[in-house]
Amino acid sequence: MGRVRYGGAIVPLLCSVVLVGMVSGIGVNWGTQATHPLPASTVVKMLKDNGIQKVKLFDADSDILDALKKSGIQVMVGIPNDMLASLANSVQAAEKWVSKNVSSHVSSGGVDIRYVAVGNEPFLSTYNGTFVSTTLPALQNIQSALIKSGLGNQVKVTIPLNADVYQSSSDKPSDGDFRPDIHDLMLLIVKFLSDNGAPFTVNIYPFISLYKDSNFPVDYAFFNGYQTPINDNGKIYDNVFDANHDTLVWALQKNGFGNLPIIVGEIGWPTDGDRNANLQYAQRFNQGFMSRYIAGKGTPMRPGPVDAYLFSLIDEDNKSIEPGNFERHWGLFYFDGQPKYQLNIGSSSKGLVAASGVHYLEKKWCVLKPTANLNDQQVPPSVAYACARADCTSLGYGTSCGNLDTKGNISYAFNSYYQVNDQLDSACQFPGLSIVTNQDPSSGDCKFRIMIQTDTANPDRRVGSLSIVLCLFLLFYFPVI
DSSP: OOOOOOOSSSOOSOOOOOBOOSSSSOEEEEOOOOSSOOOHHHHHHHHHHTTOOEEEESSOOHHHHHHTTTSOOEEEEEEOGGGHHHHHHOHHHHHHHHIIIIIHHHHTTOOEEEEEEESSSTTOGGGTTTTTTTHHHHHHHHHHHHHHTTOTTTSEEEOEEEGGGEEESSSSGGGEEEOGGGHHHHHHHHHHHHHTTOOEEEEEOHHHHHHHOTTSOGGGGSSSOOSSOEEETTEEEOSHHHHHHHHHHHHHHHTTOTTOOEEEEEEOOOOSSBTTBSHHHHHHHHHHHHHHHHHTOOOSSSOSOOOEEESOSBOOTTSOOSSOGGGGOOOSBOTTSOBSSOOOOSSOTTOOOOOSSOOBOOSOEEEEOTTOOTTOTTHHHHHHHHHHHSOOTTOSTTSTTTTOOHHHHHHHHHHHHHHHTTTOGGGGOOTTTEEEESSOOOBTTBOOOOOBOOSSOOTTOOOOOTTSOOOOTTGGGSOOO
């Protein structure tokens, strides 16, 4: 997912969304940027156990597509942004991609591919126009390749876009239009989608409103409790989701495409890594959205069923944290397939169903040695090294482990590195500082995780010399006493 640029007062460009019920049942985004991913077959079983009927992928991983064979799950396969240029410049490259990643799985593999997502938020302001010239040609070439393969009616193209492609000059959706610098391009894309019976896909993130703006009214990010709604010519907006969605509807309508189907490609709330990213807010937001989804409630401008994909299915501990530490915590499930909180997604009154058959490493942890001296000059570089190569995003103000003392912070960093490296002895050899224990150091909501066993752990992980890197990453979390 990408970040959002903000526009009007209370309609920060950060979301948008959906309508047109094409399939009953909520979809989910299945990301794979994890050091220890669950086996694809385990995830597919978890999807089926939870009654999830649609899945959105960020690439066309053959192992995942093979696992989805004859599952009854509808699939959106993704094309990464770094492939757009080659696909834009060569019809043959597009035909080869479609043949390998779509046709072969549909015809012989029994994979129910419904969409190809060409790029992922390619027009983010932060990309500085990198993909502006290649996205539409790539879309056109993939469409041509689908038609040539005989799949033009079965598989539709789309572009998952961030909500920063449109904006409102006020806090009212009716003032919505596409972003000036890409306005003409957006109209070409929208016309192409319309001509080919394809949907507009947009990603929505009310969480980012709170993350970016400390003055943003908290209740407006959710689906209940906001006491001062916006009145837009008789249309009442008491949550940012509706307002952002209808800003898009107005942008489409003003430009002659008011009936174009809209899919919410991503919508969700993270559970850690920021003071507003917690289990309570995530449960409140996702259940609020799901209750509306199950009831078939749309927005003031487009009442009716929504087509949407929750973001995301499982936490990804290897995602970039450049946008924020919360990036690794969007999952409905932890990395091991355990549900984070109760959530009714319409398939079962029992709530979310955990992954089955998951195997863990031994019950042992790497922690700060009780006799270690906190003034040891090796402490800061050791902690920085561990966090730069593992995951310390649960540390810091307002996070699940934000109440640990200095010793606890150091132990958490050491253990994270130890677990990511499969509990290798050499991964708990911080000079004179660390020791392996079989006593769980978890404290309250702060869990010192044990990794799962997997044959597909990130092959790029290496245990290196602990004295190589002196990055200052996260050092403010660990004051030397």
